Amino acid sequence: MKRKVAIIDTLGAHGGSFHFYTFGQCIGLSNAGVQLSLYANNETENPHVKGVHFYSFYNNLFSSKYKWISGLRWVVGTLKSVLHARLQGTSVFHFHIFYTNILILFNLLLVKLLFGKVVLTVHDVTSFADENESTIISKFIYNLTDIVLTHNAFSKNEIIKVTSISSSNIYIIPHGNYTPFISIQNDKNNSKEKLNLPKDKTILLFFGMIKKVKGLEILLEAFKKVVDTNSDIVLLIAGKPWENDFDEYQKIIDRNNLSKHIILHAKFIPHEVVEHYYCASDLVVLPYKKIYQSGVLMMTLSYERPAIVSNLPPLMEVISDNENGFLFETENSNDLSDKLIEILADKKNLEIVRKKGIELINTKYGWDEIGRLTKLAYETL
Numbered sequence: 001m002k003r004k005v006a007i008i009d010t011l012g013a014h015g016g017s018f019h020f021y022t023f024g025q026c027i028g029l030s031n032a033g034v035q036l037s038l039y040a041n042n043e044t045e046n047p048h049v050k051g052v053h054f055y056s057f058y059n060n061l062f063s064s065k066y067k068w069i070s071g072l073r074w075v076v077g078t079l080k081s082v083l084h085a086r087l088q089g090t091s092v093f094h095f096h097i098f099y100t101n102i103l104i105l106f107n108l109l110l111v112k113l114l115f116g117k118v119v120l121t122v123h124d125v126t127s128f129a130d131e132n133e134s135t136i137i138s139k140f141i142y143n144l145t146d147i148v149l150t151h152n153a154f155s156k157n158e159i160i161k162v163t164s165i166s167s168s169n170i171y172i173i174p175h176g177n178y179t180p181f182i183s184i185q186n187d188k189n190n191s192k193e194k195l196n197l198p199k200d201k202t203i204l205l206f207f208g209m210i211k212k213v214k215g216l217e218i219l220l221e222a223f224k225k226v227v228d229t230n231s232d233i234v235l236l237i238a239g240k241p242w243e244n245d246f247d248e249y250q251k252i253i254d255r256n257n258l259s260k261h262i263i264l265h266a267k268f269i270p271h272e273v274v275e276h277y278y279c280a281s282d283l284v285v286l287p288y289k290k291i292y293q294s295g296v297l298m299m300t301l302s303y304e305r306p307a308i309v310s311n312l313p314p315l316m317e318v319i320s321d322n323e324n325g326f327l328f329e330t331e332n333s334n335d336l337s338d339k340l341i342e343i344l345a346d347k348k349n350l351e352i353v354r355k356k357g358i359e360l361i362n363t364k365y366g367w368d369e370i371g372r373l374t375k376l377a378y379e380t381l
Helices: 018-031 067-087 102-113 135-143 153-162 188-194 216-229 247-255 271-280 295-302 333-344 347-361 367-378
Strands: 004-008 035-041 052-058 092-097 117-122 147-150 170-172 202-207 233-238 262-265 283-286 307-310 326-328
Touching: 004 018, 004 067, 018 035, 018 092, 018 367, 035 067, 052 067, 067 102, 092 102, 102 117, 102 135, 147 153, 147 367, 153 170, 170 367, 188 271, 202 216, 202 271, 202 295, 216 233, 216 247, 216 333, 233 271, 271 295, 283 295, 283 333, 295 307, 295 347, 307 333, 326 333, 333 347
Parallel strands: 004 035, 004 092, 035 052, 092 117, 117 147, 147 170, 202 233, 202 283, 233 262, 283 307, 307 326
Antiparallel strands: none
């Protein structure tokens, strides 16, 4: 008999592309023979994955400006989702978390009260948004968890440091690619035209929400030296500032007289045009200062673009320098500028590295392999 699993994804399509991760997980698990139901919010469309039942019981979860209303809707959605799944004979409940709070604790308590098993995929071990995250609530959440899945050895070690979970109950499951859900554009001039970008310029791309931990200031400091040696280069910054404003970055731009070499799209980028941002770019830069796993990196490789990333341990588990991508010393703007100048001076090598990145993302990070590994983790319950 197939084991029945419910994936509870409260975030879904709200404000980004995380639902593609969940959809990919559904594809892999279904292909691995897991009987699966997906519970999400009503902003998330049915992925129509063969063999996967889809329900959207979290209604208008993010539409209210009042936290107590959002909290009430969360509770109602969880009651509907967990009770529905349990009545269908589901015993394993799989949650995704980027932080811990009382609402996530409620989800897990309800599952345990109904004698279910809890699986957590931990994307961020500690929240980048709330440094005052309750350690008491976190402790309760991890104590209620039967097994934890996380994306790399670095995150596993961090989880061991902050929880009492045994190493044997933590499984490394890589972050999958976005290949099944995207359209890859190959006409660079057409994409540049759609985005009103100069066709005669080399384009570096910084993509995604502009968070303090993402190190945009490091890239901007490095960019001055790059411009001095490459006058036909522009930096395209595409993403919405998050938990901060753009003022500190604008000061760096102004101080270094970079305005004519910067194109700023400081807004949420709709999914239907994301493909053109990647197609228009020659190199994607991820100057992160702290990260557990980067969806932007996986998306960059999925869109067949080369990337240069800071040498943080989670990123180095994906990127091998000058093989399937490029590395620079984290928070070192001088090293980043030197590496960018070197990379842009050798377009032939850049193309070789790009192709190896494509090969990597479609083999090691394919969803069938991830589904197989996740099913093996379920089987330990």
